Amino acid sequence: MQQHTRQHGPSYGDRPPERHRLVRKLQGIADVTSEERQALLDLPMTVRSYARGEDLVREGDVPNECCLILEGFTFRYKLLPDGRRQIMAFHTPGDIPDLQSLHIGVMDHSIGAMMPTQAAFIPHKSMRDLTHAYPGLLHAFWRDTLIDGAISREWLIGVGRRDAHERIAHLICEMLRRLKAVDLAPNDTFKIPATQADVADALGLSNVHVNRVLQDFRREGLITWTNYTVSILDWERLQKRALFDATYLHQAHEAAA
Amino acid sequence: MQQHTRQHGPSYGDRPPERHRLVRKLQGIADVTSEERQALLDLPMTVRSYARGEDLVREGDVPNECCLILEGFTFRYKLLPDGRRQIMAFHTPGDIPDLQSLHIGVMDHSIGAMMPTQAAFIPHKSMRDLTHAYPGLLHAFWRDTLIDGAISREWLIGVGRRDAHERIAHLICEMLRRLKAVDLAPNDTFKIPATQADVADALGLSNVHVNRVLQDFRREGLITWTNYTVSILDWERLQKRALFDATYLHQAHEAAA
DNA sequence: CGGAACCTTGATGTTACTCAACACAAGTGG
DNA sequence: CCACTTGTGTTGAGTAACATCAAGGTTCCG
Structure with missing residues (x-):
């Protein structure tokens, strides 16, 4: 390996450029107008950092905010009582792995960091205001959760057959x-x-x-x-x-x- | 139709009573007002019957309507090129197994009848008009697809671990x-x-x-x-x-x- | 009556698991 | 600086939980 490990993550100003990944991602699955784009960039967010192995959200939580991955990788997983673990999804920058918490109160699984990860937490209220103002984004988000479901179905085929x-x-x-x-x-x-x-x-x-x-x-x-x-x-x-x-x-x- | 919300007044006219299962199901996952309830019952539907083994929707289709199961059972499945089959969900009366087709054009799996089944097909346009008029229903439907996703994740754990x-x-x-x-x-x-x-x-x-x-x-x-x-x-x-x-x-x- | 679809049973085969040990690198505290 | 630990990858040997193959049995139905 060459000069790879930047031990100390670069410290961003108060608006990390990675926020653009959300726009980039949504553009990949739906049309996004420039107004909507700006509204996305203006969302209030609280950025937090996690080390490998830490959970961003835990089974049983009832979150009142969604987390947007800025940098790093997370996975969605669940444990059986005896410790067997199933990972159900990998999430990359731009993803909102717990978008579903907007509609489903209690988390039925956990979301953990696979590496040092920065996540931006967006209050549910802000998300609701946003989708109320921009119904197009609401459909983009819905579509996103549907694709997430399609991927987990494909994993199901894999594991099953x-x-x-x-x-x-x-x-x-x-x-x-x-x-x-x-x-x-x-x-x-x-x-x-x-x-x-x-x-x-x-x-x-x-x-x-x-x-x-x-x-x-x-x-x-x-x-x-x-x-x-x-x-x-x-x-x-x-x-x-x-x-x-x-x-x-x-x-x-x-x-x- | 002022008194129509009375539980015991079965005055559905010529509409099949099974249509109520959709209301019943949505009530199970969200609050449904009596207005919304009536709007659901008034949806235009084309009822079709299927024998066991027939497909209601097939992988690769680009549907312009959703199917609501009235009577019978269906399953969501996918075939590998060599014939291996993975069933990814069972659906019961009241379910709309291809609700996602509202947002995801091409079907990435098929939906088959497990027994003689009656399904009501609702044009996408009617669904869009409905959710536009009643945003509460839009969220109920979104929630429904999210629960569908939660179930398929649970199946993933099962098959995996x-x-x-x-x-x-x-x-x-x-x-x-x-x-x-x-x-x-x-x-x-x-x-x-x-x-x-x-x-x-x-x-x-x-x-x-x-x-x-x-x-x-x-x-x-x-x-x-x-x-x-x-x-x-x-x-x-x-x-x-x-x-x-x-x-x-x-x-x-x-x-x- | 014959056939089809489904269930049941036995014999055999194999994929992938478990257990255990070791190698190696990076990090940590003394 | 070293000894130690921790996390990860690698390898081998033995084994369990499945699959596969094949045959026969049942039920239902035209």
Whole structure:
């Protein structure tokens, strides 16, 4: 590795530029007028930082604000009483992982930081005012939660009916497409702060088996995956291996490789 | 029509009484005023019938209407290229399984009838007019899709991290609670038109294994399941076996046994 | 009566899990 | 600076929970 780890996150002024990611993301799934764009940028937000392993929101909470990911990565997860963990989604900058809390009071799962993460918390009231003033944004947000649901259904197919190789290949395909859509995957390479154990808990596998499958993929020249950095070496074969079809991502503009 | 909100005045005219299930269901998840109630009942609908195995909506379709289940059962499913099938949701009378098509053009999965089913098709335009006139209903519908998402996430945990016994017990618990909420499970007994192969495809198992687990449950005196009829004999132990916690269903009123 | 759809049972096979050990890097406190 | 710890990746051996394959049984229905 070269000069990668900027230990100390850059400190932004009182309006972090990452706020634009929300606009960028919504533009990816709906039309956003310049008025709406400005209203989004003017939302009152409280920025907080989290270390890896900390929870932004916890199962059982009844939040009165939504969190917008500015920098970092989070995952949606749930624990069984005996500690088994299922990760149900990864979220990237621009996402609002608990948007649903606007309508569903009590959280039925937790949201944790996968790496040092900055999140902007927006009061529910502000969100309601915003969507009241701009119904177009309300539909954009609804659409966003629907796509989130479509992704979790696709994960359901994976865990239910794909074998380990297909599952892992599929996850890599999905992350590439999603990160490309927010310009975070130049050269078919992206960072993903997931350990092999995280991947295992996302795909319903054991960490040991994830390790072995990744070695297969490396041997086959499909990908590299070291230091939390994934590079796709053979997109065509990887897609085939995954039985990947990006329709479910409902991306407005094509980000195909 | 001033007095129409009286519970016992069944003056639906020539409208099918099943239409009320939609009201019943929405009342279960949000407050519905009597005006909104009437507007729901006045929605233009085209009723169509389907035999078991027929699709109401198919992957790739771009629908311009939503389907409301009046009578019967449907499931949401998707096929892999080689025929493997994953069922992602069961839907009961009162559900609008493709409500999302209002915002997401192309269907990324199919909806099939599990038994002879009557569905009422409502033009998207009528739905948009309705939610425009009654924003409260818009939020009720959004909430409905969010709960649908919560259920599919719970299925994801099941398939990812529960073993076969837990999965099957959990499905039974969920169906009981959901059907009780629409008064379709008197005496902890309900009909579910799923074959063992259907259950297998919903839970990521083989039909043979489903059969064996069901036999275990029968031997243990937890349930009976014959002729598409399920009876819960020991709710307490079944819940324990399933690690069941109904929070994710977000039911407004408790329907606990 | 014959067939179709579904359920049941047994035998066999395999995917992926568990357990356990070790390697390696980075961070931490002495 | 080192010894120690902690987190992560890697490898091997043994095993369990499933799947698959195949056959027979039941029920229902035209």
